[in-house]
Amino acid sequence: MASFFGLKIGSFQPIFFLGLVLAYHVVILVEGGRDIASRxxxxxxxxxxxxxxxLNKSPIKTIHAYWGDIYDCIEFHKQPAFDHPLLKNRTITTPKRDEIASTRPHKTSVMSQIEGCPKGTVPIRRTTKEDLMRAKYLSSSSNSPGDEYFAGITVQTEGERYFGASGxxxxxxxxxxxxxxxxxxxxLIAGPIEHANVIRFGWTVDPELYGDNVTRSYTYWTSDSGYTxxxxxxxxxxxxxxxxxxxxxxxxxxxxxxGGEQIQLLSSIQMDPENGHWWLTMDNTTKVGYWPKDLFTQFxxxxxxxxxxxxxRSGKDGIAPEMASGEKLDDFPNHVGYYAALNYTNEVEGDWIPVQKGPISFDCKGYxxxxWKYSEDHVLMYGGPGGPCA
Incomplete structure (x- = not known):
């Protein structure tokens, strides 16, 4: 098994995975708030x-979510995103009403919604010093306490570009x-290994990121493989x-x-044909926000x-955790992790194209x-119990 930047590579395609590793070499090292603070x-x-x-602006309103997080309602044009050097000088336009889906709670939603912010403001999770103390170690792969392992599907055709993905x-x-x-x-990934542009969205259980063992959604982006x-x-x-x-x-x-109820997260990331920004949408209609095109050089x-x-991500001892349900794959998607209704678009204003098949890859064989389950939805199944992958 080869190793790049301290992360072990399994059976993934070299081009895809090396780029993925560089993009993912930003890994959090947590030694406990007090221990880090003392240093x-x-x-x-x-x-x-x-x-x-x-990061923490003066709020118009403060919301204490029942799960413990604090959200500040910040005027749209004053949110932290626009403090980025590449965004400071651009014209900021408040989103049009039709760019935002209904704010009424979805009856079938399994994601927590916070109490609505006043018109013209948006909710920004309040950042604590502990958050930043943990994030301080994000920029160095040498701090990584463990290794990254993957199991999934890749769509990649030479000469073809992708302007959106959903599942x-x-x-x-x-x-x-x-x-x-x-x-x-x-x-979604583009660019040379040393300066890869990456956008990703999903769900995770990550005590080093969130400070608990609760399942949450998350976003990540970089314009140079996570180096700076x-x-x-x-x-x-x-x-x-x-x-x-x-x-x-x-x-x-x-x-x-x-074998029971399956809680699903339907999401898409897609380039806006008018301005080139990359929008995150949930449940097909809920536009959550976007990554400005200004952040990227390769997209x-x-x-x-x-x-x-x-x-x-494995721990210090090299033991990798459960993936998805922690069960080994069988013939039933509701026993393990799955991605269904996979789609992509290879044109700026193109239609969604269903993923019929693709290279299946996974690390740490045996764990x-x-x-790829050929059914009406062409389901990707993945997962496993984890173990000593080193």
Missing amino acids: LSEEEDLELETQLSI SANVWNPKVISYQSSGAEIS TGCYNTLCPGFVQVHPTYTPFLHFNKTSVI QLGAEYVYWGGRV YDAS
Whole structure:
């Protein structure tokens, strides 16, 4: 098994996975808030305070979510995204009414919505010093306590570009311990290995990111393989929040049951043909927000490949956690992780194209697996119990 930047590579295609590794080499190292704080110099502590003052704006309204997070309703044009150097000088236009779906709660929604923000404002999760102390270690792969492992499907055709991807994933609450994480995602990637542009959205259980073992959604972006740019959610300027009640990082009221009810997350990432921004949409109609085209240098011509599937991070001991339900694959999608109704578009204003098949790849054979189930929805199945993949 080869190793790149401390992350072990399994059976994935070399071009795809190396780019993925570089994009994913941003991994959090958490040593506990107090332990990290004790190692901060006065200069570093001051830097954190400065960052907090930039990220946490004066709110019009503050919302205390029942799951513990605090959200501040910030005027749309004052949200942290527009503090990014590449966005400061551009004209900011408040989204039109028809760019935002109805704010009424979805009766069948399994994602928590926060109380609506006043008109003209958007909800921004309040960042704490502990959040930033953990994120401080995101920028160095040498800090990574473990390795990354994947199981999923890739769409990549030489000379073809992709301007959107969508899919419906069932959502689980895999068991993870300290330093581990486990989730599923849609990823779009473009550019050379050293400067890959990456956008991804999915669900995860990651104590080092969120401080708990609750299943939540999350976003990530970078414009240079994670070397100097990009981050999760709103831990740095970038993602533009639009919807007044849905944010890209909310917790799930419930998760899937093996052989029982399947909780699904339907989402898409697609380039806007008018302005080139990349929109995150949930449930087909709920436009949550977008990644401005200004952040990226490689996405103007579209993504070079798309990935759907699972991703986990092992702990310090090299033991990788459960992926999805933690069960080994069988003939039943509702026993394991799956992505159904996979679609992509290879034209700026093109129709969605169903994924009929694609290269199935997985790491850590014997502990993870992936397969393509030919059914009406052409379902990707993935998952496994995890184990000593090193």
